[in-house]
Structures are given as C-alpha cells and as structure tokens.
Amino acid sequence: MSILELNDLSFSYKTDEEETIGVKNINLTVEKGEFIVLLGHNGCGKSTLAKLLNGLLLPDEGTVSVDGFLTSDESNIYKIRSKVGMVFQNPDNQMVASIIEDDVAFGPENLGVERSEIVKRVEWALEAVGMSAYRKGTPFKLSGGQKQRIAIASVLAMKPDVLILDESTAMLDPQGREEVLSVVKKLNADGMTVILITHYMDEATDADRIVVMNAGQIEATGTPKEIFSDKELIDRCRLHPPVCCGVMHKLSALGFPVEPVLTDEEAVEVLCRLR
Amino acid sequence: MRNVAFGQYYPTDSPIHKLDPRTKLFAGAISIAAAFVADSYWAYLACYAFLFIVILVSKIPVFQVLKTVKSIFAIILISVILNVFFHDEGKVLWAWWKIKITVGGLLYSGQIILRLMFLVLSTSLITLTSTPTELTDGLERFLTPLKYLRFPVHDVAIIMSIALRFIPTLMEETDKITMAQKARGAKFDVGGPLARAKALLPVLIPLFVSAFRRADELAFALDARCYNATEARTKMKVLRFGWRDLTATLCLALFLTVVIFLRLGFFGLL
Structure with a gap:
C-alpha cells in the first residue's frame, strides 16, 4: 500500500525580483515500509521536496498526499505532520528543551496525547535509538551522533508512519553517521517507512530504492545496483560514488569484465575472480 | 559550568530541592516581603536564623551560598556610604559641613547591609536548589490563570x-x-x-x-513537531503540591508572621 503519493509536483521560491525553481514535475509513490534514499548534490531540490512532504511548504502545482490526506488541505496539516516525522540537518537547531526527556515529550504534548501514554512513548522512543540512559540529562555534553539520535527519538514519540531525514548525517563525523544510520536501518527493519536524504552515495547501499535528483527534477530511480553502475548518471548529477564503485567504473572502462559493486567486500570478491 | 544547563544550580538530594518550584517561587516572594517588613536587628536575627536553617536543610555548603553576595558588593557599598554620611539621627559622632556621622546612621546602615544581603541570599537559594527548567515550569503554572485574559x-x-x-x-x-x-x-x-x-x-x-x-x-x-496543533495541549511532567510543600508553606507563613509581629512591637519588651 502506498503511503506517499506525489503527483506532478512543482514548487518555486518567489521573491519580488526573481523566482527560483525548487522542484519541478515530480511524480513519486512511496510504499509502506520502504527505505528510500534521495540522492543529489547541494541545491538540487532535495530539502525543498522534503519540506513539501509534510506540508512545511505547500505545492504551487500538483499534489502531495499522505496516507490519502492532501497537504494542501489546511485541516489535515497536523495529522500529516504527525504521520510524517522530519529530522533536520543541525541537531542543535531542533531541540526545544534543556532536558532530553522533555524534548522528546514535546511532540506528543503538542498533539494532546494523554500523560501516561506520553511517558510510555518517551521511554519507547529513547529505547529505540539507544539513548535511554541519558533521559534526565542535558543535550549539551552529547556528541553530534547522540544529539541526532535524540532528534530521531523526538520525532518517533509522535508515532509517525514515515521518517524523513533531511541531510541529518551531513554535519556528523563518520562515527556519528554510522550511529544514526544503524538506528534508521533498525527502525526500517521494524516496519518504518524511511526517506533518507543525503549527498553521500555510500549511505544508499542498503536502500530499497534510490531516487536521484538534479536541478529540481527526478533524474532517475532504481535499485542501488542500477544507480551505482550508471557512470554517466553519476557524473551528470555530480554524485560522489564510494571508492570501490569508482574503481569498478575505471576497470570496466579499461575493458576488464567487472560488474558494478556496492561495498568493499563485493569489490574484493569481484577483483579476486579476475585473476 | 558551561556544560550545566545554565545558572548556579547546585544539585544535592535535599528536601528543599524536591519542593515544587511553585513553593520555591512563593518562598522567594515571602523573603522579599520579610526583608522589607523587618525594621529591627531582632527581626533580622529572625530572618537570618530562618535562612540559616534553610541552608542547612538544603545541604548546600554555606560558603557556596555566601559567595552570591559578591555580585552586589558595589550596591551595598554605595548604599552604606550614603546612609553613613547622610542619615541624621541620634548622637553626632563626627561632622563636617553638611556631612555628619551619627549613631542612628551607623545602626541604620547596618540594617541596610543585612537587608540587601538577605534579599540576595534568599533568592539565590532558589536558583541554587532548582533547575531553570523547573523554575520555568513553576512560572508557567503561576501564570496559567492569565490564560482567561x-x-x-x-x-x-x-x-x-x-x-x-x-x-x-x-x-x-x-x-x-x-x-x-x-x-x-x-x-x-x-x-x-x-x-x-x-x-x-x-x-x-x-x-x-x-x-x-x-x-x-x-x-x-x-x-x-506540530507546535500549536491543539488547544488541549498536555504535559508529561505534572507538578504536585505534596506534604513537603505544605510543610514549607506553613513554615514560611510562620516566619513572615514572626517578622510582622516584631515590626509591630507585639512582644512588648523588644
């Protein structure tokens, strides 16, 4: 069953002098439980698309429907935002409270969830991201990865159907990225629909489907294998493939019979077979 | 210091720390009232005795509390100088032109010092024993009736x-x-x-x-995160006014009564 449906979606940023295209003619359907990675270089419209998905921005043309509700209908907006949780780039700029559990409780409090249920949800959400031990603490001493996990917990506490991570790993060190990604993959394995927006291709290897964006439009969709093997597409959209993937492209350009790979382990296997 | 939320919170497991923040805010108001009602050394003795007991119960080192007076040292100094030289009452000890030092002036200055110090010490005790978040919560609850306006x-x-x-x-x-x-x-x-x-x-x-x-x-x-989604917003943490708070409130009431009685000279001899 599809949870998100985008129909011919267009949006542009308007000021008095000029109009900048955010996204143009986007058609996309996301199934429940899918793990989608939205790839694209800076300024390609990924974040604009994300904000359109939960009604933070409203489409100029076309429609976004979340579980059957249109974002353009004012009366649905909070229902949609509680269904589509969004984690942003800078963990510091999305926390409202000085105490971690208070921050996690903020979403359900806003929704008017009953007290005993909030307590349960806070416990569950912090457990899900592995931060229960920090419950009563302040976020200031935490690492970037830990802060971002708190931000994920804060969104989870609203019990969303879809989790969008809008470049949430961009400001993190490699260890922090690893922490956040493993939490996200675990949530997906438990049935959460995930849309991960990033410009790191190596975060896309486990995706069910990759959507590549360029200049506000969807350039390609496909499995990681399909996308990673398309060297022309990667160059055109200015993506940075993982090293192993680049090596395979070079080898195949030199005439070696190699197939595209996603991880270093696969690359080793393919290279060993060459002998 | 910068890692702590903010302010001067000094965590211990004392009953004072566990009080409802509303009780502590109320205590702050009572202390301010007491400081202005008190007009004799006996009254200040009562104030400081009360303060000292509270500090002991709070398990915060006395030195830690006293340190907070440092911040208003200049204010104390200025008001003492003004009062020593210009408060004209009782026997004159020293005089030059319009400036006089009198016995009454010195006594009054002493009271000013005690009053200012009491104000700072008692209010610091609130910020030492509650986190800023607790105080914000308490303040919000106090302001709740204003919703109807x-x-x-x-x-x-x-x-x-x-x-x-x-x-x-x-x-x-x-x-x-x-x-x-x-x-x-x-x-x-x-x-x-x-x-x-x-x-x-x-x-x-x-x-x-x-x-x-x-x-x-x-x-x-x-x-x-759905801010403003509903008027019927809920709260995870509910403030509870318990037996501790009742005891504290009664103690505060008793304390203020004593200070008022001392002002009215109710105990005849004092």
Missing part, C-alpha cells in the same frame, strides 16, 4: 524554555567566533572602553546572523 501563557513558557536551551549553544558559538576573529588578528583587550566595545562588533554581528539562522531552522522544527 487571553495572555499567551504557553507561548511565553516556550519562549523562556527555548531561551534557556540556547544560552549554552550561543555561548559556545561566541567562543568559537571570538577565537576565529583572534586568529584573524582581532584584539579584544587593548585600548579604552570605547575601543574595546568597538572590537566586539566583529563578534556580535556573526553571532546575530547565526542566531537568526538558527531561529529560522528552529521554526521549521517546531512546525514539523
């Missing part, structure tokens, strides 16, 4: 909470910008006050720009 109580509470939340973040940022500007050759500690103030501009402007950017992102984050 269409005063946006909850929004004000969120503003306070966000302000507290961002103080450490912005302090950290100030440090970073200061260092970055120093690395570019900025000098912050040379020249007169005007030059120094001017030298701060290259820190303040980037700080403001960044604060606005943060505010913009935070606004999206608040919206994404």
Whole structure:
C-alpha cells in the first residue's frame, strides 16, 4: 500500500525580483515500509521536496498526499505532520528543551496525547535509538551522533508512519553517521517507512530504492545496483560514488569484465575472480 | 559550568530541592516581603536564623551560598556610604559641613547591609536548589490563570524554555567566533572602553546572523513537531503540591508572621 503519493509536483521560491525553481514535475509513490534514499548534490531540490512532504511548504502545482490526506488541505496539516516525522540537518537547531526527556515529550504534548501514554512513548522512543540512559540529562555534553539520535527519538514519540531525514548525517563525523544510520536501518527493519536524504552515495547501499535528483527534477530511480553502475548518471548529477564503485567504473572502462559493486567486500570478491 | 544547563544550580538530594518550584517561587516572594517588613536587628536575627536553617536543610555548603553576595558588593557599598554620611539621627559622632556621622546612621546602615544581603541570599537559594527548567515550569503554572485574559501563557513558557536551551549553544558559538576573529588578528583587550566595545562588533554581528539562522531552522522544527496543533495541549511532567510543600508553606507563613509581629512591637519588651 502506498503511503506517499506525489503527483506532478512543482514548487518555486518567489521573491519580488526573481523566482527560483525548487522542484519541478515530480511524480513519486512511496510504499509502506520502504527505505528510500534521495540522492543529489547541494541545491538540487532535495530539502525543498522534503519540506513539501509534510506540508512545511505547500505545492504551487500538483499534489502531495499522505496516507490519502492532501497537504494542501489546511485541516489535515497536523495529522500529516504527525504521520510524517522530519529530522533536520543541525541537531542543535531542533531541540526545544534543556532536558532530553522533555524534548522528546514535546511532540506528543503538542498533539494532546494523554500523560501516561506520553511517558510510555518517551521511554519507547529513547529505547529505540539507544539513548535511554541519558533521559534526565542535558543535550549539551552529547556528541553530534547522540544529539541526532535524540532528534530521531523526538520525532518517533509522535508515532509517525514515515521518517524523513533531511541531510541529518551531513554535519556528523563518520562515527556519528554510522550511529544514526544503524538506528534508521533498525527502525526500517521494524516496519518504518524511511526517506533518507543525503549527498553521500555510500549511505544508499542498503536502500530499497534510490531516487536521484538534479536541478529540481527526478533524474532517475532504481535499485542501488542500477544507480551505482550508471557512470554517466553519476557524473551528470555530480554524485560522489564510494571508492570501490569508482574503481569498478575505471576497470570496466579499461575493458576488464567487472560488474558494478556496492561495498568493499563485493569489490574484493569481484577483483579476486579476475585473476 | 558551561556544560550545566545554565545558572548556579547546585544539585544535592535535599528536601528543599524536591519542593515544587511553585513553593520555591512563593518562598522567594515571602523573603522579599520579610526583608522589607523587618525594621529591627531582632527581626533580622529572625530572618537570618530562618535562612540559616534553610541552608542547612538544603545541604548546600554555606560558603557556596555566601559567595552570591559578591555580585552586589558595589550596591551595598554605595548604599552604606550614603546612609553613613547622610542619615541624621541620634548622637553626632563626627561632622563636617553638611556631612555628619551619627549613631542612628551607623545602626541604620547596618540594617541596610543585612537587608540587601538577605534579599540576595534568599533568592539565590532558589536558583541554587532548582533547575531553570523547573523554575520555568513553576512560572508557567503561576501564570496559567492569565490564560482567561487571553495572555499567551504557553507561548511565553516556550519562549523562556527555548531561551534557556540556547544560552549554552550561543555561548559556545561566541567562543568559537571570538577565537576565529583572534586568529584573524582581532584584539579584544587593548585600548579604552570605547575601543574595546568597538572590537566586539566583529563578534556580535556573526553571532546575530547565526542566531537568526538558527531561529529560522528552529521554526521549521517546531512546525514539523506540530507546535500549536491543539488547544488541549498536555504535559508529561505534572507538578504536585505534596506534604513537603505544605510543610514549607506553613513554615514560611510562620516566619513572615514572626517578622510582622516584631515590626509591630507585639512582644512588648523588644
């Protein structure tokens, strides 16, 4: 069953002098439980698309429907935002409270969830991201990865159907990225629909489907294998493939019979077979 | 220090720390009232005796509490000087032109010192024993009746909470910008006050720009988490006015009564 449906979606940023295209003619359907990675270089419209998905921005043309509700209908907006949780780039700029559990409780409090249920949800959400031990603490001493996990917990506490991570790993060190990604993959394995927006291709290897964006439009969709093997597409959209993937492209350009790979382990296997 | 939320919170497991923040805010109001009602050394003796007992119960080192007086040292000094020289009452000890030192003046100055110190000590005791978050919560509950006058109580509470939340973040940022500007050759500690103030501009402007950017992102984050979704907002933490708070309130009432009686000279001989 599809949870998100985008129909011919267009949006542009308007000021008095000029109009900048955010996204143009986007058609996309996301199934429940899918793990989608939205790839694209800076300024390609990924974040604009994300904000359109939960009604933070409203489409100029076309429609976004979340579980059957249109974002353009004012009366649905909070229902949609509680269904589509969004984690942003800078963990510091999305926390409202000085105490971690208070921050996690903020979403359900806003929704008017009953007290005993909030307590349960806070416990569950912090457990899900592995931060229960920090419950009563302040976020200031935490690492970037830990802060971002708190931000994920804060969104989870609203019990969303879809989790969008809008470049949430961009400001993190490699260890922090690893922490956040493993939490996200675990949530997906438990049935959460995930849309991960990033410009790191190596975060896309486990995706069910990759959507590549360029200049506000969807350039390609496909499995990681399909996308990673398309060297022309990667160059055109200015993506940075993982090293192993680049090596395979070079080898195949030199005439070696190699197939595209996603991880270093696969690359080793393919290279060993060459002998 | 910067890692702690903010302020001077001194965590212990004392009963004072466990009081409802509303009780503590109420205690603050009572202490201020007492400081102004008290007009004799006997009354101040009562005030300080009460304060001392509270400090003992709170398990905070007395020295830690006394340190807070430092911040108003200049104010105390000025008011003492004014009162010593210009309060004209009783036997004259020393006189020159219009300036006189009198016995009454000295006694009165002593009271001023005690009053100012009591004000600072008792209010510091509140911030030493409660986190800023607790105080914000308490304040919000106190202001709740204003809802009926269409005063946006909850929004004000969120503003306070966000302000507290961002103080450490912005302090950290100030440090970073200061260092970055120093690395570019900025000098912050040379020249007169005007030059120094001017030298701060290259820190303040980037700080403001960044604060606005943060505010913009935070606004999206608040919206994404359904801020203002319903009038019937709930709260995870409910403040409970328990037996501790009842005891504390009764003690406070008794204390204020004693101070008022002392003022009225009710005990005849005093």
